[in-house]
Amino acid sequence: MRVGGRAEWLLEPATPEELCQAVAAVREHGLRLRVLGGGANLLICDGLLEGCVIATSRLRRVFRPAGGDGGDPHELAEASGRVAPAPLEEDPRLVAWCGATLQGLVRRAQELGLSGLEMLAGVPGHLGGGVAMNAGGRLGWMWDVVERVRVLGGDGAVVDLAREECAPAYRDGNLGGRIVVSAVLRLEVDHPSLVRERTREVLLAKNAVQPVVEASSGCIFKNPDPEISEGRTAGQLVDACGLKGLSRGAALVSPLHGNFIVNRGGASAEDVFGLIADVRERVAEATGIELGTEVQRWRNGD
Numbered sequence: 001m002r003v004g005g006r007a008e009w010l011l012e013p014a015t016p017e018e019l020c021q022a023v024a025a026v027r028e029h030g031l032r033l034r035v036l037g038g039g040a041n042l043l044i045c046d047g048l049l050e051g052c053v054i055a056t057s058r059l060r061r062v063f064r065p066a067g068g069d070g071g072d073p074h075e076l077a078e079a080s081g082r083v084a085p086a087p088l089e090e091d092p093r094l095v096a097w098c099g100a101t102l103q104g105l106v107r108r109a110q111e112l113g114l115s116g117l118e119m120l121a122g123v124p125g126h127l128g129g130g131v132a133m134n135a136g137g138r139l140g141w142m143w144d145v146v147e148r149v150r151v152l153g154g155d156g157a158v159v160d161l162a163r164e165e166c167a168p169a170y171r172d173g174n175l176g177g178r179i180v181v182s183a184v185l186r187l188e189v190d191h192p193s194l195v196r197e198r199t200r201e202v203l204l205a206k207n208a209v210q211p212v213v214e215a216s217s218g219c220i221f222k223n224p225d226p227e228i229s230e231g232r233t234a235g236q237l238v239d240a241c242g243l244k245g246l247s248r249g250a251a252l253v254s255p256l257h258g259n260f261i262v263n264r265g266g267a268s269a270e271d272v273f274g275l276i277a278d279v280r281e282r283v284a285e286a287t288g289i290e291l292g293t294e295v296q297r298w299r300n301g302d
């Protein structure tokens with residue numbers, strides 16, 4: 001969205017080990033800890049954000065699990081001393097550290113001829129944010145392909161969770177505030193040109209309905225329970241209430257998609273927070289439906 005101020009402290013670990021050390025250091029100093037992925041679903045307050053932000057953008061490795069029996073798929077081949085990956089047909093998995101970009105992953109899968117990530121075409125952000133937020137859309141969710149996730153808990157312990165041990169929900173990886181370190185993604189072998197074609201179709205469909213070239217934070221509101229909203233999405237409700245084009249300062253409800261707020265240049269975080277409150281209030285007045293926010297907000301005191 002290109003709004004918000006600066007962090008009091010910023011740490012940028014480059015390996016999972018450094019991430020664990022960074023988290024331990026923040027806790028030792030009694031600072032409020034926040035984890036930043038690509039910032040694609042995030043609104044940060046104006047001015048100084050107290051505490052420490054750990055940015056994951058340097059943790060961007062993506063690799064195929066090393067071959068050999070019974071090894072740890074999260075471990076890099078060079079670290080484990082194991083052999084080259086098995087043929088794709090035998091092991092169609094990718095491992096990604098939390099700072100790997102979702103679009104880099106989509107591209108890598110496409111090049112290798114691995115299907116399963118096409119639904120994330122055009123979704124900005126990182127693997128960690130995608131898993132934490134269960135990114136996706138009509139065609140599927142991040143967790144559809146997550147086989148295992150390595151997380152760092154509040155007690156500093158690193159734990160591997162199998163998909164079956166997790167209960168991801170709509171726009172919520174449900175990880176109880178734990179930090180995603182890396183994930184193993186199980187994909188399916190397919191012809192690269194077919195994967196490319198499906199990826200392209202998803203991207204074109206997305207670009208036609210979302211203001212992808214403007215500064216935004218993706219969808220602001222979660223879609224309400226269809227039984228309550230009679231099947232209408234949050235964007236459709238905003239549109240039905242005539243709120244497209246509503247603005248505060250330079251923050252504007254996108255005329256293209258009612259669930260997007262765009263920064264026309266120079267908006268403050270306060271403008272955006274205020275506009276979100278205006279939209280919620282007016283939708284509730286007109287329909288009785290309280291929209292919950294999907295976008296994450298970082299403010300002092302939260």
Ligand SMILES: Cc1cc2nc3c(=O)[nH]c(=O)nc-3n(C[C@H](O)[C@H](O)[C@H](O)COP(=O)(O)OP(=O)(O)OC[C@H]3O[C@@H](n4cnc5c(N)ncnc54)[C@H](O)[C@@H]3O)c2cc1C
Nearest residue numbers: 037038039040041124125126128129130132135136180218
């Ligand atoms: C133009 C546009 C289109 C979008 N389209 C879609 C879409 O189609 N579908 C969709 O689902 N989303 C969409 N989004 C929203 C966004 O891309 C996703 O929510 C994405 O998963 C956010 O990832 P991120 O790394 O940027 O997370 P951030 O915005 O950095 O963080 C979001 C939340 O995840 C937490 N987080 C980040 N990294 C970690 C980690 N390693 N461990 C634990 N928690 C972490 C943060 O603390 C924060 O609470 C769109 C956004 C934009 C701007």
